[in-house]
Amino acid sequence: MDDQFLQTISDSLSSISTSLPVPEDTRNGISLLILKNDLHLSYLQNLVFLILLRLRGEEIQDHPVVWQLIENRVWIERGINPLETKLRYSIEKLLKAAEKRDIVNETPDALLYKPNPSALVSQVADSAETETVYRPPKISSMAPPTSAPRPRKNRLVSDFIDAELSHAPIEEPSIGSHRSRMSTKERRDQDNRKRYEEDNFIRLPEEKKKKRRAQGLDDFDVDIGGPYNFEQQPSLAEKSRKTNEGSKTATRIGAAFNKRRKTLDNRKKRKNK
Structure with a gap:
């Protein structure tokens, strides 16, 4: 019984193995x-x-x-x-x-590449049939504008009115700094420099002239004759002497001006008489 059962199983396996498709070669897969x-x-x-x-x-x-x-x-x-x-x-x-x-290796359908008869028909219509009188397209008529164009405003006058009558704050340089506002190019260079320093975590060296200008030390030089150079400043006696000389000169100029004005007034009085 057992031998017959084993024989049945072996025969079934043999028939199944022969009915299976032959596997493809996968050596190059x-x-x-x-x-x-x-x-x-x-x-x-x-x-x-x-x-x-x-x-x-x-x-x-x-x-x-x-x-x-x-x-x-x-x-x-x-x-x-x-x-x-x-x-x-x-x-x-x-x-x-x-x-x-x-898909390419499959046998293509022969009717797939049959000629297309419609391609042989000319797509251009006969010129004899289409020659007719040209008629322009109908466009609804429009009346010309009655209102005259508004004159353009003077930009200079508008800017003056905005500057004088506007209550909005105006950007101006700080008092006593003698410095004007930064130009567009300077602001763009400063923004690029700041962006580069933040991205690369590095501080770029600055030129002394630009650094002093940014800190307002140029005006400081004009006022005191140079930074931290207090020894070359004039003494109080020299300043007082220069002040006295300046006041005397101003007095002489004022006296000469008054004398000249009196002379002109006397001439006018004589002419009126």
């Missing part, structure tokens, strides 16, 4: 996909064997099939899946190329 299929097949076989052990009620703790399942699971999750993710683009590209090759 992607080895990663071949390994993936083998690992999945091994995992399913061990899983079926584990189910069989559970059905028989046998002990499965520390059984080799359990460790084999764990090993296959680690290979699939930690080895195959990350590599497949990295090679996904190349794999999809190869699959599309294979599909296109299969």
